[in-house]
Amino acid sequence: MGHIREYYEKIIKLQESEWEFIASHFEKREFDKHEIITPKGETENFLSFIETGIVRFYIPNEESELTFNFSFHKEFTCAYDSFLTQTPSEYELQALTKTVAWQISYDNLQKVYAQTQAGNYLGRFASEKLFLSKSKREIALLKYNAKERYLQLFSEQPNILRFIPLKYIASYIGVTPQALSRIRRQIS
Structure with a gap:
């Protein structure tokens, strides 16, 4: 404890x-x-x-x-x-x-x-x-596109990228796993 x-x-x-x-x-x-x-x-x-x-x-x-x-x-x-x-x-x-x-x-x-x-x-x-x-997450979902939300994870929530399977990350940022793969290819 x-x-x-x-x-x-x-x-x-x-x-x-x-x-x-x-x-x-x-x-x-x-x-x-x-x-x-x-x-x-x-x-x-x-x-x-x-x-x-x-x-x-x-x-x-x-x-x-x-x-x-x-x-x-x-x-x-x-x-x-x-x-x-x-x-x-x-x-x-x-x-x-x-x-x-x-x-x-x-x-x-x-x-x-x-x-x-x-x-x-x-x-x-x-x-x-x-x-x-919760407010910050809501605003991000409304204000930013999926690529921007993914990039935001690098600076604001690196543990998600480090420890969470990609299929859950995709769902978390509001895209399919295939769309996340495209985003990851674009930024690498």
Whole structure:
């Protein structure tokens, strides 16, 4: 759990008692490569901190899957809209690699918010960060063409290019794998 504390301590200095209270509400889970973490149609009940691994967000479809986000080690992840509203998820989270995560349930997170000042601050920080990331992605999808979105990954999200299979990168930038191959040939 040291990675979670390290993540938190970059944002706010925790009192030892606050950290102990927060840490006591997390449980360790391990997911196999390609295991579904949150199935479509089920309510997200856990906020997860990825200790190691990569998680993919996608909309399952009979014809093709639509990948729209990734989370990497030392990041929080979940089907956040489902988690907040406690309604069924419209998409799935899948471990792309063997993944170790520390999870806190919705109810336990509410306790952390209610009983610690740091928890409230950290929750707000995480929500704001997620909102900014989603807004930036939306703008990129509307403003830039596929080639520009692909090139943007080099500077803004190099982990995606380094660790994610090309078929998921293609879906993430909104093109077919064949179109991504053409883009890659154009820029090499």
